[in-house]
Every structure is written in structure tokens, then in C-alpha cells.
Amino acid sequence: MAGEMLGLRLMYLDAGSGAQRPVPASVISAVREATEVPLIVGGGINTGEKAYTALEAGADVIVIGNGIEHNVGLLPEIAQCVKAFNQKSLKAI
DSSP states (O other), X not given: OHHXXXXXXXXXXXXXXXXXXXOOHHHHHXXXXXXXXXXXXXXXXXXXXXXXXXXXXXXXXXXXXXXXXXXXTHHHHHHHHHHHHHHHHHHHO
């Protein structure tokens, strides 16, 4: 909330480049509930499951970096997860 009060127009949660574990879903959810600005989450998202978890917890955007360097098939996997999440979200509306 402090960031919003200071005029930030987005929040970026980052577990760190090449992190062993991503930002916990509980942290993403807490920030999502406390803010109204777009929420970007990165670091440690190296599987489709982790990407989906971050989106489900409230991330508006996920950042995939080092994971693609180590697994060239990660991008299509992430794309499928984002598509599945978006389709599920649209059905809920």
C-alpha cells in the first residue's frame, strides 16, 4: 500500500534472478488484496505449474527469464498455462 501512496503505478515482486523458489502464492495474494495497481511477479518461475500458481494468486504479469535459458521448451509450456488461466478466468465472469 505504501508504494501506491507514493504514486507507484505498478508493483513488481521478484524472488531474484534464477531463484530456487518463486515468490510464495501467499505473498502474491496479500499484495494483490492490498493494492489496485498491476502486479508483476518474477524470479523462480521455471515451470508451467509455478506460472499458473502465480497467476492464480493474483499476478497480472509473470516474468520468465533464466528458465528459458535452461529449458527452451518452457516458453510454449508457459504460454499454454497462461491460455488455460485466461480461459478459466473468462468463464468465471
